Amino acid sequence: MRQKARALMPKAVQLSAYGGLEQLKIVDVAKPVPQAGEVVVRVVAAGTNPGEISIREGFLKAMYSMEFPFGQGSDFAGRVDSVGSGVTEFAPGDDVIGWSDQRSAQAEYVLIGAAQLIAKPPALDWFRAGSLKVVATTAVAAVRAVALKPGDTVAIVGAAGGVGSLAVQLARRTGARVIGIASNESAPFLRSVGVEPLAYGDGLAERLRAAAPNGLAAFIDLFGGGYVELAATLGVAPARINTIIDFAGAKKVGAKTDGGTAVPTRESLASVADAIAWGEIVMPLTAIYPFTMVHDAYTELARRKAHGKIVLALDPALKAPLRPAQSSGLP
Numbered sequence: 001m002r003q004k005a006r007a008l009m010p011k012a013v014q015l016s017a018y019g020g021l022e023q024l025k026i027v028d029v030a031k032p033v034p035q036a037g038e039v040v041v042r043v044v045a046a047g048t049n050p051g052e053i054s055i056r057e058g059f060l061k062a063m064y065s066m067e068f069p070f071g072q073g074s075d076f077a078g079r080v081d082s083v084g085s086g087v088t089e090f091a092p093g094d095d096v097i098g099w100s101d102q103r104s105a106q107a108e109y110v111l112i113g114a115a116q117l118i119a120k121p122p123a124l125d126w127f128r129a130g131s132l133k134v135v136a137t138t139a140v141a142a143v144r145a146v147a148l149k150p151g152d153t154v155a156i157v158g159a160a161g162g163v164g165s166l167a168v169q170l171a172r173r174t175g176a177r178v179i180g181i182a183s184n185e186s187a188p189f190l191r192s193v194g195v196e197p198l199a200y201g202d203g204l205a206e207r208l209r210a211a212a213p214n215g216l217a218a219f220i221d222l223f224g225g226g227y228v229e230l231a232a233t234l235g236v237a238p239a240r241i242n243t244i245i246d247f248a249g250a251k252k253v254g255a256k257t258d259g260g261t262a263v264p265t266r267e268s269l270a271s272v273a274d275a276i277a278w279g280e281i282v283m284p285l286t287a288i289y290p291f292t293m294v295h296d297a298y299t300e301l302a303r304r305k306a307h308g309k310i311v312l313a314l315d316p317a318l319k320a321p322l323r324p325a326q327s328s329g330l331p
């Protein structure tokens with residue numbers, strides 16, 4: 001009898017200490033019950049983000065403290081299971097996109113404030129919806145920070161990654177010319193969305209000068225490790241350089257550091273979700289891992305070669321392929 005009750009318990013990713021992948025466990029947890037203003041969502045897909053690796057390894061303790069056991073993950077999409085009193089915007093059965101500031105998204109059930117959900121556009125597939133919030137808000141913020149206009153040329157580093165693949169397209173929509181700094185493997189995707197690829201590595205400064213002889217109007221760094229200083233050396237005004245990761249470099253040259261929290265979350269998330277749903281921009285997926293393969297998902301993410309998102313699938317009924325076709329993108 002006891003055994004049967006255990007088998008029915010929902011599962012969640014939990015960490016019991018800072019450390020490597022070995023600390024990531026899928027454990028049984030009690031099904032949450034919504035209180036006033038809260039919603040319980042049955043999660044269908046949950047995203048992975050590189051910052052979660054740094055948090056798990058304990059490098060960001062000051063910013064993201066944990067009392068163990070602790071959950072993981074910000075992004076999710078799923079179906080509303082139950083709502084607490086006072087929730088009028090959502091009802092059981094609604095399909096939603098959400099985000100967890102408590103890092104509890106990688107779980108079969110998430111308990112969340114109703115203000116941290118938006119309706120999922122019906123035409124947006126679960127996997128893109130479930131890995132959208134962090135990259136969408138960050139891409140909107142990074143592009144907005146450098147105030148692009150038609151006629152500008154902007155260079156974007158990390159152009160085909162989770163944030164970059166959206167940011168390059170949002171930048172293109174301003175009418176700017178966009179140079180995407182990335183490896184050769186990323187070049188076909190970048191060209192397909194109207195972005196001019198340029199390889200990183202030795203000689204990048206010269207390649208940028210040749211590609212933009214009249215200079216760059218703006219520079220967006222989505223990778224870190226010295227690109228902000230390169231932008232300043234190339235003569236880009238500090239107010240039009242934005243990095244989402246190199247805070248020390250930004251301080252040195254006076255660049256901006258607008259990330260996901262610099263823009264209104266619901267509005268930015270909804271605008272990007274709609275743009276993807278209507279086919280105005282594309283969101284590549286690198287891989288969809290079953291929830292039980294969370295270690296493999298983070299091993300792949302840590303390689304920093306993702307082109308788009310690496311997503312966890314929590315609904316086995318969807319039978320998602322591990323590597324979805326990028327063209328249709330609808331597993």
Ligand SMILES: NC(=O)c1ccc[n+]([C@@H]2O[C@H](COP(=O)([O-])OP(=O)(O)OC[C@H]3O[C@@H](n4cnc5c(N)ncnc54)[C@H](OP(=O)(O)O)[C@@H]3O)[C@@H](O)[C@H]2O)c1
Nearest residue numbers: 051138158160161162163182183186223244259260304306
């Ligand atoms: N401040 C914020 O609000 C915020 C929010 C989200 C993320 N972040 C941070 O922003 C960064 C980007 O996040 P993400 O999710 O987009 O990461 P990601 O998807 O893991 O980025 C992968 C990309 O990095 C590129 N890359 C690898 N080596 C590179 C190099 N030496 N130079 C330039 N690009 C290189 C790869 O391009 P190729 O495959 O073409 O080599 C790949 O497309 C992370 O450090 C993350 O922690 C900050």
